[in-house]
Amino acid sequence: MVLPVMTNFLVLVLLLVSCHLKFLICTDTINQAKFIRDPETITSKGGVFRLGFFSPLGSSNRYGGIWHNQVSVDPIIWVANRDRPLEDSSGTVKISVDGNMLVSNGQNEMLWSSNVLRIMNSTTCVQLLDSGNLKLQEINSSNNSLVPIWERFRHPTNSFLPSMIITNGKGEEALRSWKSSSDPSDGNFSASLDPQNHPEVFIGKIGSPYWRSRPWNGQVFIGVLNMRSLYLEGFTLVDNKKGPIYLTYNLMNQSFLFNLALNPDGNLVQKYWDDQKQNWExxxxxxxxxxxxxxTYGAFGSCNPKSSPICSCLRGFEPKNMKEWNARNWTDGCVRKTPLQCERSNNSLEIGKVDGFFKWENMKVPDLKEWSSINGDECRDCCLANCSCIAYAYNDFISCMIWTSYLIDMQKFSKRGINLYIRVPDSELNYNRKVKVTILATVTTGAVSAFVFTFFLCRCMIKRKASKELLLSRGERAYQVYSGVNMLLNEMKKMKLEDLQLYTFGMLVTATDNFDSSNLLGQGGFGPVYKGKMPNGQEIAVKRLSRASGQGLQEFRNKVVVISKLQHRNLVRLLGCCIEGDEKILIDIQLLDNVRVDPLTGYMSPEYAIYGRFSEKSDVYSFGILLLEIVSRRRCTSFHLDDQAWSLPGFAWESWTAETLAAFVDPVIYALSDEIAILRCTHVGLLCVQVQR
Structure with a gap:
């Protein structure tokens, strides 16, 4: 009797040790020895995500799911029993006898299962990862390793996180929207990858098309206007030839919290967590x-969100139902005004000019396309030779696209679209040519008239100038120089600017070695700046105003007086100036070798440009512009962003007030820098560029 008792005791000890080892192996897990009961939870190792039970806003039902753990507003990223909710708090998440993960109620009824049919070893555990993935893993008893047999990334609900994949809608690797914000059961919308030759993301509403991304061109989906390249957003389309094509993405900055989700209304929305606002933006x-x-706008209709109304028929087409169209119901679309020549030739004896193509630029290409690997010229010829072909487009990566049925779901972009060539009768092209001829004739007539007028005006001015130059003598030129210098001396005495020196042109020629190119420090908006050295050893910067600057003697005198009087602590001290003949030169202190801060350079503040007021606050504006340029990596002087903003400060202010600062900040800076510092720099920049009243 002793031996059987000892044997049973040893078996019990081994089982306890085994369970203990499993528990140690599967930290942040659920296993046979550990399960969770509502409201208990488990948290991923880094504390990023939490698994447990929740109730949606406005509902008392309970669901097993995963959500963000580190933020105050918790979007649910995965739901297990989305179609079989619990009506009380009796739910449990556990491992079943056969090794599957289960969600069950207080009556031990299974509400959801991982449903893995073949599990070699029933000793399993479920582990929640910091990526948001949930893995069901077998425990290999020989070496205590974990072998994944199921993972929730391959069974998403409505959220698409980094490292997840989306494939075609036939499998489970597609997004399914919630029915409503309070009901996570399967809604009316799904998002998947349409696996054509050049795949695109497709959102369907109860099986019907609802939104398309348009084809992938190797870096972006060409129909997603604001999508950045894979190098910034991390989106990648993978075709490994051994399995289905799938879409995935990874972020450059893993510390950022992103959530790409399919909403109950069918909108695919990407959000990021804003620490300052403590909310998802x-x-x-x-x-x-x-x-x-x-x-929305039917067949052969095009949409432009910047137009009013937003929908219009293509060239050569007219509304099918004018009454509905005028009521802004565009779903009936448009029909041709005139049949194509190839159609007339096939149906009658009438023969006319060959059809042609009208080019629509920057278009979001229509649906229902056919693909071909031929080049651009061959693409046109192929379409023209086929009467069924009604449009074509070509892209270097996507190659030739042809449409043979009807054109639907088109849109006009302001940039980054594709040129779409629509087949039209020759009469439509003739109309276009007539308009061009009329415009050309009008422009030509105007140009000729302007030329004749300018010719006689120039002759008159040349004669007057020649007469004036004959009257000028060297004495008169000397008087002009003397007069300018005398006016400046009087202004200096009046303003008590006795420290400002007057230099002769000869002194500056000697100091700069006859303005040698080796002494050139830079080229400003008004002229070149040279390094010079005076006989006493003092290094100076000599700014020689260009004759093309448009500044006269009076403007130059006013500038000298204003700069001298100001003596701003952030500007280089002005030593003096030179006025001789056509020469107008400023001289100030040379700070470092080939480095100089010049008071005629930088960005001009609005109060100075508009009202002529120059003060110690004037360079605050320049500092603000520099901050905004650094944060956005855009130059103020060459800024252009479609029709959205007329200036860099304007775009910064619009982004700030609309709380869409991510659109303004350079993506690399946004990804690699502290977001609070970015916000602070942008805020300081905006404060600096306010107009001083």
Missing amino acids: IRWSALNSKCNVYG
């Missing part, structure tokens, strides 16, 4: 315009 959304909803 929208970075991008698929349905940012009514133009993006599939079929």
Whole structure:
């Protein structure tokens, strides 16, 4: 009797040790020895995500799911029993006898299962990772290693996180929207990858098209206007030839919290967590315009969100139902005004000029395309030779696209679209040519008239100038120089600017070695700046105003007086000036070798440009512009952003007030820098560029 008792005791000890080892192996896990009961939770190792039970806002039902753990507003990224909710708090998440992960109620009824049919070893555990993935893993008893047999990244609900994949809608690797914000059961919308030759993301509403991204061109989806390249956003389309094509993405800065989710209304929205506002902010959304909803404007209609109304028929087409169209119901679309020549030739004896193509620039290409690997010229010829071909487009990566049925879901972009060539009768092209001829004739007539007028005006001015130059003598020129210097001396005495020196042109020629190019420090807006050295050893900077600057003697005198009087502590001290003949030169202190701060350079503040007021606050504006340029990596002097903003400060202010600063800040800086510092720099820059009243 002793031996059987000892044997049973040893078996019990081994089982306890085994369970203990499993628990140690599977930290942040659920296993046979450990399960969670509502409201208990488990947290990923780094504390990024939490698994447990929740109730949606406005509902008392309970669901097993995963959510962000580090933020105050918790979007649910995955739901297990989304179609079979619990009506009380009796839910548990555990490992079943056969090794599957289960969600069950107080009556031990299974509400959801990982449903892995073949588990070699029923000793399993579930581990929650900092990526948001949830893995069901077998424990290899020989070496205590973990072998994944199921993971929730391959079974998403409505959220698309970094490292997840989306494939075609036939499998489970597609997003499914919630029915409503309070009901996570399967909604009316799904998002998946349409696996064509050049795949695109497709959102369907109960099986019907609702939104398309348009094809992938190797870096972006060409129909997603604000999508950045894979190098910035990390989106990648993978075709490994051994399995299905899939879309995934990874962030450059892993510390950022992002959430890309399919909303109950069918909108695919990317959000990021704003630490300062303690809220999720929208970075991008698929349905940012009514133009993006599939079929809003019917066949052969085009949409432009910047136009009013937003929908219009293509060239050569007219509304199918004018009454509905005028009521802004565009779903019936448009029809041709005149049949194509190839159609007339096939149906009658009438023969006319060959059809042609009208080019629409920067277009979001239509749906229902066919693909070909031929080049651009061959693409046109192929379409022209086929009467069924009604449009074509070409892209270097995507190659030739041809449409043979009808054109639907088109949109006009302000940039980054594709040129779309629509087949039209020759009469439509003739109309276009007539308009061009009329415009050309008008412009030509105006140009000839302007030329004749300018010719006689120039002759008159040349004669007057020649007469004037004959009257001028060297004495008169000397008087002009003397008069200018005398006026400046009087102004200096009046303003008590006795320290300002007057230099002769000969002194500056000697100091700069006859303005040698080796002494050139730089080229400003008004002329070149040279390094010079006076006989006493003092190094100076000599700014020689260009004759093309447009500044006269009076303007130059006023500038000298204003700068001398100001003596701003942030500006280089002005030593003096030179006025001789056509020469107008400023001289100030040379700070470092080939480095100089010049008071005629930088950005001119609005109060100085508009009202002529120059004060110690004037260079605050320049500092603000520099801050905004650094943060956005855009130059103020060459700024252009479609029709959204007329200036860099204007774009910064619009982004600040609309709380969409991510659109203004350079993506690399945004990804690699502290967001609070970026916000502070932008705020200081905006404060500096305010107009001083």
